[in-house]
Amino acid sequence: MAxxxxxxxxxxxxxxxxxxxxxxxxxxxxxxxxxxxxxxxxAEVLNSSQTSAELMAANAQDLEAARQKGVSTAMLDRLAxxxxxxxxxxxxxxxxxxxxxxxxxxxxxxxxxxxxxVGKKTIxxxxxxxxxxxxxxxxxxxxxxxxxxxxxxxxxxxSEASHSNRSLVRxxxxxxxxxxxxxxxxxxxSSDRQAMAALLRQEENVDLIIPRGGxxxxxxxxxxxxxxxxKHYKGVCHVYVDEDADPSMALSIAENAxxxxxATCNAMETLLVHEGIADTFLPVFSERMQKAGVEMRGGExxxxxxxxxxxxxxxxxxxEYLDLVLNIRVVSSLQEAIEHIEEYGSxxxxxxxxxxxxxxxxxxxxxxxxxxxxxxxxxxxDGGQLGxxxxxxxxxxxxxAYGPMGLDSxxxxxxxxxxxxxxxx
Amino acid sequence: MAxxxxxxxxxxxxxxxxxxxxxxxxxxxxxxxxxxxxxxxxAEVLNSSQTSAELMAANAQDLEAARQKGVSTAMLDRLAxxxxxxxxxxxxxxxxxxxxxxxxxxxxxxxxxxxxxVGKKTIxxxxxxxxxxxxxxxxxxxxxxxxxxxxxxxxxxxSEASHSNRSLVRxxxxxxxxxxxxxxxxxxxSSDRQAMAALLRQEENVDLIIPRGGxxxxxxxxxxxxxxxxKHYKGVCHVYVDEDADPSMALSIAENAxxxxxATCNAMETLLVHEGIADTFLPVFSERMQKAGVEMRGGExxxxxxxxxxxxxxxxxxxEYLDLVLNIRVVSSLQEAIEHIEEYGSxxxxxxxxxxxxxxxxxxxxxxxxxxxxxxxxxxxDGGQLGxxxxxxxxxxxxxAYGPMGLDSxxxxxxxxxxxxxxxx
Numbered sequence: 001m002a003x004x005x006x007x008x009x010x011x012x013x014x015x016x017x018x019x020x021x022x023x024x025x026x027x028x029x030x031x032x033x034x035x036x037x038x039x040x041x042x043a044e045v046l047n048s049s050q051t052s053a054e055l056m057a058a059n060a061q062d063l064e065a066a067r068q069k070g071v072s073t074a075m076l077d078r079l080a081x082x083x084x085x086x087x088x089x090x091x092x093x094x095x096x097x098x099x100x101x102x103x104x105x106x107x108x109x110x111x112x113x114x115x116x117x118v119g120k121k122t123i124x125x126x127x128x129x130x131x132x133x134x135x136x137x138x139x140x141x142x143x144x145x146x147x148x149x150x151x152x153x154x155x156x157x158x159s160e161a162s163h164s165n166r167s168l169v170r171x172x173x174x175x176x177x178x179x180x181x182x183x184x185x186x187x188x189x190s191s192d193r194q195a196m197a198a199l200l201r202q203e204e205n206v207d208l209i210i211p212r213g214g215x216x217x218x219x220x221x222x223x224x225x226x227x228x229x230x231k232h233y234k235g236v237c238h239v240y241v242d243e244d245a246d247p248s249m250a251l252s253i254a255e256n257a258x259x260x261x262x263a264t265c266n267a268m269e270t271l272l273v274h275e276g277i278a279d280t281f282l283p284v285f286s287e288r289m290q291k292a293g294v295e296m297r298g299g300e301x302x303x304x305x306x307x308x309x310x311x312x313x314x315x316x317x318x319x320e321y322l323d324l325v326l327n328i329r330v331v332s333s334l335q336e337a338i339e340h341i342e343e344y345g346s347x348x349x350x351x352x353x354x355x356x357x358x359x360x361x362x363x364x365x366x367x368x369x370x371x372x373x374x375x376x377x378x379x380x381x382d383g384g385q386l387g388x389x390x391x392x393x394x395x396x397x398x399x400x401a402y403g404p405m406g407l408d409s410x411x412x413x414x415x416x417x418x419x420x421x422x423x424x425x
Numbered sequence: 426m427a428x429x430x431x432x433x434x435x436x437x438x439x440x441x442x443x444x445x446x447x448x449x450x451x452x453x454x455x456x457x458x459x460x461x462x463x464x465x466x467x468a469e470v471l472n473s474s475q476t477s478a479e480l481m482a483a484n485a486q487d488l489e490a491a492r493q494k495g496v497s498t499a500m501l502d503r504l505a506x507x508x509x510x511x512x513x514x515x516x517x518x519x520x521x522x523x524x525x526x527x528x529x530x531x532x533x534x535x536x537x538x539x540x541x542x543v544g545k546k547t548i549x550x551x552x553x554x555x556x557x558x559x560x561x562x563x564x565x566x567x568x569x570x571x572x573x574x575x576x577x578x579x580x581x582x583x584s585e586a587s588h589s590n591r592s593l594v595r596x597x598x599x600x601x602x603x604x605x606x607x608x609x610x611x612x613x614x615s616s617d618r619q620a621m622a623a624l625l626r627q628e629e630n631v632d633l634i635i636p637r638g639g640x641x642x643x644x645x646x647x648x649x650x651x652x653x654x655x656k657h658y659k660g661v662c663h664v665y666v667d668e669d670a671d672p673s674m675a676l677s678i679a680e681n682a683x684x685x686x687x688a689t690c691n692a693m694e695t696l697l698v699h700e701g702i703a704d705t706f707l708p709v710f711s712e713r714m715q716k717a718g719v720e721m722r723g724g725e726x727x728x729x730x731x732x733x734x735x736x737x738x739x740x741x742x743x744x745e746y747l748d749l750v751l752n753i754r755v756v757s758s759l760q761e762a763i764e765h766i767e768e769y770g771s772x773x774x775x776x777x778x779x780x781x782x783x784x785x786x787x788x789x790x791x792x793x794x795x796x797x798x799x800x801x802x803x804x805x806x807d808g809g810q811l812g813x814x815x816x817x818x819x820x821x822x823x824x825x826a827y828g829p830m831g832l833d834s835x836x837x838x839x840x841x842x843x844x845x846x847x848x849x850x
Contacts, residue, residue, distance in 0.1 A: 025767070029791065104790075110812060116801055118811050123793055125823050203647075207823050222628075228653060228824040249846040256848035342450070364841050365529075366454065368548050376541055376844025385849065386543050386840060387535060398550050398632050398837040399653040400825040412823040415811060416789050419801025421674040423681035424810065 013198040016186050017154060017205035020127045023183035024152035028124045032101035034179070039144055042175045043093035046140070051171055052086050058167035059136065066134070066160045079134045079161055089140045092390060096144045099389040102407040103150045106416075117418040122411040124150030126207040129199055131221055133213040134158030139168045142210075143185050145392045149410035152184040154206065156199060158213075159191030193220070200225040210393050230405070232396035234320040235265030235348035237378045240337040240363065242354035243276030249375060250277075250353040251285055256377040257351065259292045263322045265394065266349050266371075266381040270317060270327040272337045275301065278330045282306055294324045301330035317344040334359055338366050345369060347396040349381035370396055370403030438623040441611050442579060442630035445552045448608035449577035453549045457526035459604070464569055467600045468518035471565070476596055477511050483592035484561065491559070491585045504559045504586055514565045517815060521569045524814040527832040528575045531841075542843040547836040549575030551632040554624055556646055558638040559583030564593045567635075568610050570817045574835035577609040579631060581624060583638075584616030618645070625650040635818050655830070657821035659745040660690030660773035662803045665762040665788065667779035668701030674800060675702075675778040676710055681802040682776065684717045688747045690819065691774050691796075691806040695742060695752040697762045700726065703755045707731055719749045726755035742769040759784055763791050770794060772821040774806035795821055795828030 027035075045051050059081040066079055102122055109119035128151050130142040139155055146153040157165045165187060173182040188199060200209065203226045210230050211221040218231050239257050241250040257268035273281055282305045289296055290308075297312035312327045317340075331337045341350055351373040352363040360374040371381040381404060383391025388406030395401045401409040452460075470476050484506040491504055527547055534544035553576050555567040564580055571578040582590045590612060598607040613624060625634065628651045635655050636646040643656050664682050666675040682693035698706060707730045714721055715733075722737035737752045742765075756762045766775055776798040777788040785799040796806040806829060808816025813831030820826045826834040 025793075028793065112810075112812055116805060116811075126793075223651060226648060228822065230824075246846070252846065252848055260849055360843075368450075368453065368551075368839065371840040371842065373842040373844060376842055376847045377849050379849035380541060380842065380844075380847065381840075385537075386541075386842075387537055397653065399655075402837045403840045412827045414793065415796040415806075415828045417796065417798040417801055417805065417811075418785075419798060419805075421671070421677065422801040422805065423677055424685055424802050424804035 009194060010198050010201070013188065013195065014202055014205070016188065017127060017199070017202040019183040020152040020154050020186045021205045023181055024124070024126050026181055027147065027152060027184045028103070028126075028150040030150065030179075035101070035148055035150075036097040038175055038179070039093050039097040039148065042140075042144070042172060043090045043097070045171055045175060046086060046093070047090045052083065055086065055164065055167045055171075056081060056083075058163040061163040062134075062161055069160075071160065075134060075160070079136070079164075081136055081164060085137060089137050092141055093144050096148050096390055099148065099407055101148070102411045107413060114422050115420060116422055119416045120413040121416045123414050125410060125412055127152045127154060127205055128410065129154040129156065129206050129209045129227065131156045131196060131199075131209060131211045131213075131217070132158065133217065134160035136161045136164035136168060138212060139165050140172075141390065142392065143172060145390055145407060146410060147184065149407050151410060152186070154186045154188060154199065156188040156190075156196055162189055162191070165189065196220075197224050200227060203227045212393055228400070230393065230395045230397070230399075230401055230409075232265070232346070232348065232394050234346050235267070236269045236318065236320050236344060236346040237266055237349045237381070238270050238272055238341050238345060238351070239268050239378060240272040240331075240334075240341075240350070240352045241274060241277060241281060242334065242352055242356065242359050243274040244356035244359060245274075245277060245281075245353040246355055247277070247281055247284075250281060251288065253351065253353050253375070253377050254285060255288050255292075257379055258289070258294060258326055259324070260377075260379055262324055264379070265320070265322075266378050267322070268326070268378055269319065269321055270329060270340075270344065272340055273328065273330050274334075274337070275330050275332050278302075278305055282328070282330075289326065292324065294326050296326050296328055298328040299330065302328045305330070320346070334362060338363070341367055341369070348394070349373070349378045351376060351378050370394070434619060435623045435626070438613065438620065439627060439630070441613065442552060442624070442627040444608040445577040445579050445611045446630040448606055449549065449551050451606055452572065452577060452609045453528070453551075453575045455575065455604075460526070460573055460575075461522040463600055463604070464518050464522040464573065467565075467569070467597060468515045468522070470596055470600060471511060471518070472515045477508065480511065480589065480592045480596075481506060481508075483588040486588040487559075487586055494585075496585065500559060500585070504561070504589075506561055506589060510562060514562055517566055518569050521573050521815055524573065524832055526573065527836045532838060539847050540845060541847055544841045545838040546841045548839050550835060550837055552577045552579060552630055553835065554579040554581065554631050554634045554652065556581045556621060556624075556634060556636045556638075556642070557583065558642065559585035561586045561589035561593060563637060564590050565597075566815065567817065568597055570815055570832060571835060572609065574832050576835060577611070579611045579613060579624065581613040581615075581621055587614055587616070590614065621645070622649050625652060628652045637818055653825070655818065655820045655822070655824075655826055655834075657690065657771070657773065657819050659771050660692070661694045661743065661745050661769060661771040662691055662774045662806070663695050663697055663766050663770060663776070664693050664803060665697040665756075665759075665766075665775070665777045666699060666702060666706060667759065667777060667781065667784050668699040669781040669784060670699075670702060670706075670778040671780055672702070672706055672709075675706060676713065678776065678778050678800070678802050679710060680713055680717075682804055683714070683719060683751055684749070685802075685804055687749050689804070690745070690747075691803050692747070693751070693803055694744065694746055695754060695765075695769065697765055698753065698755050699759075699762075700755050700757050703727075703730055707753070707755075714751065717749065719751050721751050721753055723753040724755065727753045730755070745771070759787060763788070766792055766794070773819070774798070774803045776801060776803050795819070
């Protein structure tokens with residue numbers, strides 16, 4: 001019996017992804033004006049008092065159930081949709097509509113000696129599966145970016161947001177109905193890890209999986225997927241203050257990287273300081289950190305300068321705190337700083353502060369994280385901040401996309417060739 | 426005991442890939458001149474009479490063992506290394522040395538309103554695992570392309586080529602020894618699928634797996650890998666002869682696509698012909714095919730025109746024959762041709778022959794295979810033919826690379842940012 005249930009689930013999910021694939025071919029052929037107009041219609045409908053009210057009612061059901069289950073305050077906050085959040089979703093849709101269409105662009109073209117004209121042209125990926133936690137705003141964000149890039153979307157949100165997601169997807173379907181493209185947005189509304197695992201096996205129909213959430217969810221997806229996955233596990237970001245740094249610039253960048261929003265993946269978790277500047281820099285920096293309530297942990301050299309700092313363990317250097325905790329390590333050279341990053345970093349984002357252009361260049365060349373900065377805060381590692389428009393996620397694995405991903409990461413390139421009857425010898 | 430053996434194999438392979446990763450950091454920082462000089466040295470050593478003789482002796486051992494195992498003539502042919510084949514390997518190395526270095530190129534750069542200068546710069550992927558069958562020439566081809574792009578390589582060749590591969594990798598190590606980079610080329614010399622499976626779990630150290638070989642090998646790799654895989658299962662390539670085709674051009678392209686080298690993945694497996702031209706085109710074409718010894722299979726409409734053709738089954742339309750067999754289908758419209766390709770194609774390569782620019786454009790736009798051609802043979806779907814230089818493989822999945830892959834597919838891009846003290850509000 002159990003295997004009957006499994007195979008019926010498998011076949012249900014196969015059908016769902018196949019419908020997404022077939023609809024995807026039609027989305028791929030929509031022109032920019034049509035896609036933008038549908039996105040703006042969706043914004044308008046979501047903004048209408050009737051739809052907003054329905055959505056908030058659905059969300060209230062989710063919130064009530066979540067409270068009864070006793071979920072954390074942080075999770076309740078992520079789950080909640082109030083007028084301001086709905087407004088932000090509407091703004092997001094308008095921004096996506098205003099972005100340039102990434103599809104159909106000939107990125108490069110050349111002519112072969114035999115006269116063949118070869119071009120590489122962007123096309124949609126096809127079907128993108130988004131697996132996320134109980135954050136209903138992701139439902140619209142992810143759908144809109146995938147749709148703008150000509151893709152179908154299979155959404156698998158956290159079960160705690162089930163009523164909210166159903167309400168949102170109903171609204172998407174209402175807008176997609178006139179062109180007959182409802183199937184381009186599929187909601188996999190199941191709380192079941194079996195369902196997620198079945199989705200991850202649909203490599204015939206799904207081209208890419210983007211998981212968004214905690215490390216546990218992402219590891220489950222990465223270990224169970226036959227479909228390519230773009231992911232980042234964590235952001236253990238570093239700022240290295242070189243001996244040639246401008247002290248006040250270093251202070252401002254390190255402070256910004258740690259405390260402007262400590263719960264984000266681009267916040268600094270470890271400060272590396274050259275020993276030539278540590279004695280003067282660290283006491284002033286530490287005072288600022290104490291004022292901001294940051295707990296500091298350090299190695300032996302650090303604790304000689306900052307006796308109040310707790311000892312840092314090996315594990316601490318690997319940890320993404322996402323909180324007001326900071327590791328500090330004094331290093332004797334750029335080399336040692338780079339080796340620390342290679343050993344403990346997560347390939348996310350690292351910054352150097354220095355007035356020495358050669359040192360800056362060596363750091364930027366040798367650190368192979370997805371984002372490397374000289375004399376700027378790690379907090380700029382973000383699609384919007386870097387000018388990519390809205391961000392669908394961030395990749396710390398190197399295939400296809402590395403770093404913050406905008407619309408450009410939701411397309412691929414095919415070879416398009418114009419001939420005049422050429423054959424191969 | 427069995428699990429002890431497994432975990433010791435696992436840890437051995439983890440160590441091997443970790444050594445590759447550490448060496449990879451040093452290869453990544455080599456300048457182009459050094460990389461090219463090492464590749465040319467390798468060519469010279471392989472070309473020397475002593476090394477050639479050693480290599481042929483090792484290959485003779487493999488051939489003898491393979492003959493005793495009774496492997497197929499085709500496999501013996503692929504396994505054999507004679508002076509001509511070694512010459513081709515040497516030529517290949519010189520070609521790779523002459524190609525432009527794909528590393529360290531700033532592909533795009535822009536300035537943000539806050540003054541941050543953002544660039545996207547190519548960097549090596551890191552460690553690339555190549556899994557292939559008993560074709561010793563792939564050992565040097567794959568190593569040289571990965572190395573030129575600044576990567577380490579883990580080679581897992583077919584066990585039948587074990588002596589040949591060990592001899593080749595010894596030569597590579599001999600050349601890499603002076604700069605101390607032997608570890609950048611690792612040979613996983615085991616006939617064991619357990620060893621391959623263990624390699625496919627080393628996602629901490631290996632960035633990309635490229636399997637080259639038959640569909641069975643590729644499916645095993647795709648289903649067991651936690652590392653991103655770039656692959657193509659098969660090439661079921663189509664030529665569509667439109668009603669507005671020049672008949673003699675259509676004849677020449679379809680003939681070339683089928684018979685110039687039927688065993689390659691870019692050979693045509695199914696010919697689609699518009700009904701408006703089928704009556705006049707097919708009889709002439711069929712005569713040419715018969716002369717070349719091609720067995721033809723077709724649907725009802727085809728067999729009305731070509732009564733000698735066998736009936737084609739659904740399975741035939743899905744089949745990559747790699748042989749002198751051809752499906753022929755008469756269609757009533759471009760739409761029907763595109764639907765046939767969507768249903769039976771393998772996303773590899775499809776061509777249209779037509780003098781109607783609008784029809785050509787619609788075909789090129791709507792068919793989302795990795796290579797689409799108007800008025801040229803499918804046989805041009807090849808890295809060398811398209812001007813990419815040597816080819817590391819071909820991808821029919823859309824992530825990272827789609828179609829023939831040259832050196833450009835062995836790098837990724839990181840964000841490099843120059844600031845002047847910017848912090849995020």
